[in-house]
Amino acid sequence: MSAQSYKSQKRASSFIVNLILIIICVIWTVPTLGVLITSFRQSEDIFRSGWWTVFPHKASVESGEYKLDDSVDVNGPITIEGVTATFEEWRQGITLDDGRTFQWYGNKRTRKLIISEQKWVGFPTNLTIKNYIDVIGGKTISFKDGAGNTITRQGNNLGDAFLNSMAVAIPGTIIPILIAAFAAFGFAWLNFPGRNILFTIIVALLVVPLQSALVPILQDYVRMGLNGTFLGIWLAHTGFGLPLATYLLFNYISSLSRELLEAAYIDGASNFTVFTKMILPLSVPSLASFAIFQFLWLWNDYLVALIFLGEKNRVVTFALASLVGEKGQDWHLMTAGAFVSMILPLAVFLLLQRYFVRGLMAGSVKG
Amino acid sequence: MLNSQNTEEKINGVLRWIKTIPGRIITSIVILAATFLILQQGYLFLSTSQTSKLVQILVAIVWGVGGVALLFWVANWIAEQLPKNWGRLLQPFIFVGPAVLIMGWFLAIPVVRTLVASFRSALGTDWVGLQNYVFAFTDARMLETFRNNLLWLIFGTFFSVGFGLLIAVLADRTRWEVVYKSIIFTPMAISFVGAGVIWKFIYTYKGEGVGIQEIGLLNAIVTALGGTPQPWLSLAPWNNLFLIVIMVWLQTGYCMVIISSAIKGVPAELLEAARIDGATEVQAFFNVTVPYIQGTLITVITTVVIFSLKTFDVVRVMTGGNNGTNVIANEFYLQSFTYSHAGRAAAIATILLLAVTPIIVNNLRQFNKGRKGF
Numbered sequence: 001m002s003a004q005s006y007k008s009q010k011r012a013s014s015f016i017v018n019l020i021l022i023i024i025c026v027i028w029t030v031p032t033l034g035v036l037i038t039s040f041r042q043s044e045d046i047f048r049s050g051w052w053t054v055f056p057h058k059a060s061v062e063s064g065e066y067k068l069d070d071s072v073d074v075n076g077p078i079t080i081e082g083v084t085a086t087f088e089e090w091r092q093g094i095t096l097d098d099g100r101t102f103q104w105y106g107n108k109r110t111r112k113l114i115i116s117e118q119k120w121v122g123f124p125t126n127l128t129i130k131n132y133i134d135v136i137g138g139k140t141i142s143f144k145d146g147a148g149n150t151i152t153r154q155g156n157n158l159g160d161a162f163l164n165s166m167a168v169a170i171p172g173t174i175i176p177i178l179i180a181a182f183a184a185f186g187f188a189w190l191n192f193p194g195r196n197i198l199f200t201i202i203v204a205l206l207v208v209p210l211q212s213a214l215v216p217i218l219q220d221y222v223r224m225g226l227n228g229t230f231l232g233i234w235l236a237h238t239g240f241g242l243p244l245a246t247y248l249l250f251n252y253i254s255s256l257s258r259e260l261l262e263a264a265y266i267d268g269a270s271n272f273t274v275f276t277k278m279i280l281p282l283s284v285p286s287l288a289s290f291a292i293f294q295f296l297w298l299w300n301d302y303l304v305a306l307i308f309l310g311e312k313n314r315v316v317t318f319a320l321a322s323l324v325g326e327k328g329q330d331w332h333l334m335t336a337g338a339f340v341s342m343i344l345p346l347a348v349f350l351l352l353q354r355y356f357v358r359g360l361m362a363g364s365v366k367g
Numbered sequence: 368m369l370n371s372q373n374t375e376e377k378i379n380g381v382l383r384w385i386k387t388i389p390g391r392i393i394t395s396i397v398i399l400a401a402t403f404l405i406l407q408q409g410y411l412f413l414s415t416s417q418t419s420k421l422v423q424i425l426v427a428i429v430w431g432v433g434g435v436a437l438l439f440w441v442a443n444w445i446a447e448q449l450p451k452n453w454g455r456l457l458q459p460f461i462f463v464g465p466a467v468l469i470m471g472w473f474l475a476i477p478v479v480r481t482l483v484a485s486f487r488s489a490l491g492t493d494w495v496g497l498q499n500y501v502f503a504f505t506d507a508r509m510l511e512t513f514r515n516n517l518l519w520l521i522f523g524t525f526f527s528v529g530f531g532l533l534i535a536v537l538a539d540r541t542r543w544e545v546v547y548k549s550i551i552f553t554p555m556a557i558s559f560v561g562a563g564v565i566w567k568f569i570y571t572y573k574g575e576g577v578g579i580q581e582i583g584l585l586n587a588i589v590t591a592l593g594g595t596p597q598p599w600l601s602l603a604p605w606n607n608l609f610l611i612v613i614m615v616w617l618q619t620g621y622c623m624v625i626i627s628s629a630i631k632g633v634p635a636e637l638l639e640a641a642r643i644d645g646a647t648e649v650q651a652f653f654n655v656t657v658p659y660i661q662g663t664l665i666t667v668i669t670t671v672v673i674f675s676l677k678t679f680d681v682v683r684v685m686t687g688g689n690n691g692t693n694v695i696a697n698e699f700y701l702q703s704f705t706y707s708h709a710g711r712a713a714a715i716a717t718i719l720l721l722a723v724t725p726i727i728v729n730n731l732r733q734f735n736k737g738r739k740g741f
């Protein structure tokens with residue numbers, strides 16, 4: 001095959017390739033888009049119509065009523081505007097040639113038909129941020145359901161949960177990194193008995209399922225009064241995150257130049273000085289990768305928070321999950337809540353994607 | 368100045384005294400006690416304080432992070448006060464000790480404790496032999512979880528890796544690669560709970576009746592195509608697939624990124640040579656690219672397999688494991704916290720551990736191969 005024809009073939013297939021990718025990307029985006037749009041709609045609108053109706057579309061708009069004369073027998077064929085049909089057919093709705101649709105309202109005794117017409121409906125102007133205010137606040141809230149009834153209930157206090165998540169995720173990210181950096185340096189550059197066997201165990205622990213650790217730790221926590229405390233969950237996340245952190249940082253720190261470290265030791269630096277003055281600053285890219293990884297992991301964690309924090313200090317995933325469980329049809333609250341829970345990890349992720357990918361590459365063995 | 372000279376002498380005296388052995392011991396104890404006092408005060412403040420949440424959190428962060436740093440510093444300081452030989456022997460353990468102890472407490476020892484508990488009764492009072500395992504492998508509910516996890520494993524892995532591979536390969540040939548990849552990758556930042564809400568909304572069902580407008584996208588599409596709306600999440604056994612879709616949605620980005628970077632490493636000359644030999648693009652892909660990135664593919668598949676074995680959040684949030692969607696991790700949760708049967712829960716956790724054991728063995732083999740000169 002000549003290079004020329006290869007090129008033209010490539011150009012032709014490029015269109016198909018782009019088309020396939022665009023279709024996949026649309027499929028990937030639409031679910032989130034739907035939730036985003038819904039979170040800004042009025043509660044009663046959400047119950048009445050799909051979120052896609054915010055886009056301009058043709059919809060039937062009620063344009064009047066038709067009152068059937070009392071003399072007409074509703075059990076026989078009924079003639080309206082020159083069209084004859086049975087009651088059942090009218091109840092299904094009949095569209096006339098001029099585009100108007102007649103639909104029987106209620107039972108036979110009402111003798112009423114609703115007239116509607118297909119019209120273009122534009123973007124709605126009644127979008128609102130009330131859903132967000134309601135779901136973030138902890139006070140009593142009220143909203144309207146699909147039938148227009150006002151419903152009052154306790155707010156979900158997602159704002160508080162947001163703060164709790166911060167309190168879990170920030171120390172839960174920094175503490176294991178600090179401990180792991182010390183350990184990685186020890187394993188990489190210091191000699192001590194048991195080094196090999198200890199590190200082999202760490203590699204084995206990388207993919208141990210959390211399930212086989214949860215119950216014994218919970219027993220310890222109950223005994224120690226750590227259950228439901230931040231200290232408890234930091235320790236738990238530290239324990240569960242350490243194997244990966246140590247492994248990743250070990251890979252990085254052990255690859256640092258030997259001459260550089262030896263020069264420092266010759267100058268009389270202690271291990272501690274070498275670690276704080278040289279290893280830590282040199283490891284910043286690796287530390288950052290793991291930090292983002294761990295932060296997203298903690299922020300999005302549900303299982304560990306469910307077991308060790310629970311109702312005492314609700315984190316966002318917990319609050320959102322209980323919102324789904326208790327009020328499974330309150331879409332205006334759930335969608336807004338979902339976005340509140342997503343906003344920070346999305347921001348971190350989009351801003352620092354480069355580091356995150358690096359962490360992923362290095363640590364694609366985590367359990 | 369006489370006075371300042373005096374003070375200087377006094378300070379020197381104190382320093383000299385500190386350098387003696389009893390002085391070092393006492394100073395060490397004082398510093399250690401002070402450290403613990405600071406940590407304890409922080410703990411008391413955090414557990415009893417009535418101040419605003421924000422203040423508590425700030426204190427928590429400073430206390431947690433600062434406490435760890437302080438402990439390391441103090442431990443190291445004490446080691447440096449010891450006679451040289453002792454210090455040299457002790458110091459590595461100050462560096463690796465905390466990590467090893469915490470991992471021991473939180474992972475290694477619990478694994479053994481869980482194994483022991485799996486041979487004991489509901490409340491952990493008597494030995495019951497293999498009874499919990501007999502339950503795990505014969506109970507109808509458990510068998511259902513195994514079937515479902517197998518579905519997750521097969522379909523979840525196949526579609527995540529398949530889509531990841533497809534998108535990585537296709538995007539590699541376009542000008543908009545970065546845009547496409549970012550869009551597919553972004554769901555990775557979303558929690559399973561958040562994704563649960565997003566997809567629950569897709570699957571939502573209002574019921575049949577005159578004038579009911581479906582607000583769930585899937586039912587709206589089905590209705591528009593002339594079908595009848597369905598309660599997708601209670602439609603066994605298909606509801607499992609609808610849940611697996613969520614995992615595919617979240618995990619494809621991960622597979623794509625890893626595979627994409629491997630594909631970029633395939634030498635262009637190899638592909639060019641295959642094309643010159645008359646291979647079509649598809650043939651070149653399967654005969655050159657796939658063998659070249661085999662190692663990466665295996666890593667990605669392993670990761671997704673582990674993920675699918677441990678799947679919990681999605682099922683918990685979407686169906687609670689009802690309507691035939693139960694999975695191992697959810698049954699573990701139910702046995703632990705709803706039925707309070709510690710023995711059965713431990714047996715289930717151990718089965719999960721056994722399921723990933725081949726992967727652990729493989730990791731160890733890779734690790735040992737990779738570093739002969741450790």
